[in-house]
Amino acid sequence: MAKPPKRPSARKSAGRTVAPARPRPVAGARPPKRAAGQAAPAPARAPRPAPKKKSTGDTAVTRVTHETAVRGNETRVERVVERAPRPSIPDVDRAAGRGRYVYCIIRASQPLKFGAIGMDEQWPEVYTINFKDMAAVISDIPLAPLDSTRENVLAHERVNETVMRDHTVIPMSFGTIFKTREDIVELLRSAYDAFADVLSKMHDKLEYGLKVLWDRDEIVRTIEQEDEDIHRLKTEISSQKGSTYFARMQYGRLIDGALQQRSERYVAEFLQRLRDVSVASRVNRAIGDKMIMNAAFLVQRDQEPAFDRRIKEIASAFDKLTFKYTGPWPPYNFVNIRLKLERAGQH
Numbered sequence: 001m002a003k004p005p006k007r008p009s010a011r012k013s014a015g016r017t018v019a020p021a022r023p024r025p026v027a028g029a030r031p032p033k034r035a036a037g038q039a040a041p042a043p044a045r046a047p048r049p050a051p052k053k054k055s056t057g058d059t060a061v062t063r064v065t066h067e068t069a070v071r072g073n074e075t076r077v078e079r080v081v082e083r084a085p086r087p088s089i090p091d092v093d094r095a096a097g098r099g100r101y102v103y104c105i106i107r108a109s110q111p112l113k114f115g116a117i118g119m120d121e122q123w124p125e126v127y128t129i130n131f132k133d134m135a136a137v138i139s140d141i142p143l144a145p146l147d148s149t150r151e152n153v154l155a156h157e158r159v160n161e162t163v164m165r166d167h168t169v170i171p172m173s174f175g176t177i178f179k180t181r182e183d184i185v186e187l188l189r190s191a192y193d194a195f196a197d198v199l200s201k202m203h204d205k206l207e208y209g210l211k212v213l214w215d216r217d218e219i220v221r222t223i224e225q226e227d228e229d230i231h232r233l234k235t236e237i238s239s240q241k242g243s244t245y246f247a248r249m250q251y252g253r254l255i256d257g258a259l260q261q262r263s264e265r266y267v268a269e270f271l272q273r274l275r276d277v278s279v280a281s282r283v284n285r286a287i288g289d290k291m292i293m294n295a296a297f298l299v300q301r302d303q304e305p306a307f308d309r310r311i312k313e314i315a316s317a318f319d320k321l322t323f324k325y326t327g328p329w330p331p332y333n334f335v336n337i338r339l340k341l342e343r344a345g346q347h
Contacts, residue, residue: 099143100129100136100178103159104330105170105188105195108135114162119146119155126159129181131188134195137163138184146175160330168203170195171330198335204301205279207334208327210311212270212293216259218320223258230254263292266321271295273314277307282333292321296333304328 101119108128116124118139128135137159146152156174163169178184188195224234233251237244270293271281280298287294299307315323 097143098123098140100138100181100184101141101146102172102176102178102184103137103139103156104163104172105199106135106137106163106167107133107199108167109133111135112137114159117155117159117162119152119159126162129184129188131185132192134188134192136184136188137169141177143177143179146177148174164206164328164330168199168205169330170198170202170335171332202298202331202335205298205331205334206301206304206328207331208297208299208307208325209329210270210274210293210295210297210326211291211324212266213290213322213324214292214320216289219259219262220255222320223255223262227254227258230258266318267293267295270314274307274310277303277310280334284333298331298334299328 103126106128108130109132111130112128112135114126114137116126118124118126118141120139120141122142123140126137126139128137139159153174160169160171178187224231230251233247233254237247237251240247267283271283274281274297278297278299282296284294284296286292297307311323311325315321315325
């Protein structure tokens with residue numbers, strides 16, 4: 001259910017890359033750690049909102065199934081929570097139209113408060129609802145359709161970033177709302193083993209994003225100089241006086257193939273060089289002609305300095321590429337919680 005947020009855009013620095021305000025840049029000094037209780041700076045761009053999932057108020061978790069897929073250095077943990085009918089629970093806040101917005105799941109034996117950083121100005125306090133040593137981090141919110149505005153998704157991300165300073169988190173996707181406190185306790189109770197398993201796997205691990213871009217025209221010129229067949233064809237097209245349609249078609253196919261091969265070679269090399277300083281990686285779809293790599297890496301907290309140094313080494317060795325390096329983030333790309341909701345009386 002957790003969806004990876006869109007990362008803030010990078011700003012230029014010496015070299016070609018730097019992280020945005022909160023994330024560390026590829027080149028430059030490591031930013032100071034925030035003091036305890038200090039609010040995290042909001043990212044420049046909002047995470048991609050997941051489809052809204054709302055509780056009916058008359059449902060309870062009765063069965064939890066889960067599976068863990070591990071492939072090479074790529075790990076993706078998925079939990080499926082199935083919810084079945086149960087008798088209605090009296091809701092003292094129903095008349096007031098108050099719901100509970102869930103940001104993430106953490107381990108906590110005692111109730112915790114994180115300050116007035118919540119989604120709604122009327123009820124800004126963020127706190128936990130606990131079951132045994134498990135807790136949902138929530139704030140109250142009007143029980144109404146929630147718009148995925150920039151302000152709302154940034155508030156969602158801000159809370160998760162604040163909590164993850166001191167806790168391992170299972171991030172919930174934007175728009176996860178329950179009607180009652182009892183519903184959340186029931187979720188924690190019935191999904192306890194699955195949540196505990198995910199928290200154990202994600203303990204002291206953070207996500208970093210890496211996007212690699214190139215100047216396509218510059219790379220094409222390099223290919224034209226290095227590839228004899230493409231260079232010869234380019235020369236023929238320039239010198240021909242008649243129709244060059246078929247020659248240009250052949251040239252286009254050769255260039256596309258060369259760009260694809262070079263892009264795949266770069267991505268494979270970067271993944272290999274980052275393998276020993278990360279726990280897992282996931283390559284997402286690249287966007288546009290300039291982006292050749294869009295990846296997420298799961299990094300152990302004590303490996304952050306080593307991962308940071310390795311990124312800088314790679315960026316220095318490939319000065320014709322632009323590296324956008326962001327993080328740390330909650331493990332959005334490596335944890336997926338899906339809630340299946342059913343209204344009371346449905347089967």
